[in-house]
Amino acid sequence: MTESLTDLSEFHDDVRAVARDILGRSGSETAPEWESIAGSGWLGFEAPGEFDGADASFAEVAVVLREIGRAAAPGGYPAVAVLAMGALGLLEPSANRDRMLRDTVAGTSVPVFAAAGEPTGRVPFRLGYVPGGAVLDGTAPFVLGAPGADRILVPAEEPDGTVVVVDVDRRTPGLMVTEQPVIDATRSFGSVLAAELRVPSESVWRFRGDPREAIGHLHDRAAVAVACDSLGLSEAMLEATVAYAGTREQFGRKIGSFQAVKHACADMLVQVTVARRLVDAAVRGIAGGDADASVAASMAKSYACAGAVEIAGKAMQLHGGMGYTWESGIHVYLKRATLNRSLFGSPALHRARVAERYRAGTR
Structure with a gap:
């Protein structure tokens, strides 16, 4: 798998260039036009060719996610490409599922x-069956991208414990999506509440393999996606800080010539370099379906997201008084990094997952 991803490096460079162009035109306050995202082919990277997709992998999605983090760009692409498309790809084919993919x-x-x-570790929705259909109940807080969705794919547990996915129109009576404010203004979250929601049997979709493994895989995808975002914003903060240190003068010298500033920038570079290696390994694991993909995902998520908060904080400090102003824009990256640190699992949670895996291996 490593060789195949390396062979696609030139294609990834093209994807990266297009992403920077599209995201650069929008900035961190305006989401890119959804038509531009769809027209770029980003939404279909992992979709089969029969659904007008590219037959590619998560590795290509990760390239875009990293650029989105670098630009601190808003928009629903991560929620749709990582979780929704990931879930659709794990479900059994059906006319309705295929239509949604297309x-x-x-x-x-x-x-x-x-x-x-x-x-x-639990499924927050329950699905019960009644004559003529099924009834959905439950709630999930802080669902990424929910306020901008037109359809909600709800994971639900049947009475026998089997996990299925229920396709629900956002406007269906009995389904409530409430926007939830967070510290990071570049992302949108909403709580999803289903209260005795009647759904037809054709809206209940089943996973091809083990449902619990599928849900775990989706959470791993989400964790790696956030790690990609954190890596991108860390790279942006490092580049901005080095550029600033090379132009800002204090006491008649560029501040980049001061030993303390050099050391701080060097520490940032080390953190970015390690995060890059861990994220690359996690992306390869997810794209290749490796057995240890969960461990790689947790290692990348815990290190890259914790490091991004430190890097953004150092960037603000090294920019001096300018770094604390609204105009500098560093606060956007710091807030985004802070949310990333806890989103889809804190560093402590993911370190515990890694420790448990290795502890189990020594028994």
């Missing part, structure tokens, strides 16, 4: 998978 790739539908921002 519509999502085309950009005419914006589905969101109702996964809570903090993995709890």
Whole structure:
């Protein structure tokens, strides 16, 4: 798998260039036009060719996610491409699922998978069956991208414990999506509440393999996606800080010539370099379906996201008084990094996952 990803490096460079162009035109306050995202082919990277997709992998999605973090760009791409498309790819084929895949790739539908921002290990929705259909109940807080979705893919547990996915129109009576404010203004979250929601049997979709493994895989995808975002914003903060230190003068010298500033920038570079290696390994694991993908995902998530907060904080400090102003824009990156640190699992939670895996291996 490593060789195949390396062979695609030139393609990744093209994707990266297009992403920087599209995101650069929008900035950190305006989301890119959804038509531009769909037209770029980003939504169909992992979709099969029969659904107008690219037959590519998560590695290509990760390239865009990293650029989104670098630009601190708003928009629903991570929620749709990482969780919704990931879930659709794990479900058994059906006329309705296939239609949603095709519509999502085309950009005419914006589905969101109702996964809570903090993995709890349980499925928050319950599905009961009644004559003529089923009834859905439950709630999930802080669902990424929920306020901008037109369809919600709800993971629900049946009476026998089987986990399924229920396709629900956002406007369906009995479904409530409430926007939840967070410290990071570049992302949108909403709580999803289903209260005795009647759903037809054709809206209940089943996973091809083990449902619990599928849910775990989706959480791993989400964790790696946030790690990619944190890596991108860390790279942006490092570049901005080095550029500033090379132009800002104090006491008749460029501040970049001061030993303390050099050391701080060097520490930032070390953190970015280590994070880059861990994120690359996690992306390869997810894209290749490796057995240890969960461990790689947790290592990348815990290190890259914790490091991004430190790097953004150092960037603000090294920019001096300018770094604390609204105009500098560093506060946007610091707030985004702070949310990333806890989104889809804190560093402590993911370190515990890694420790448990290795502890189990020594028994």
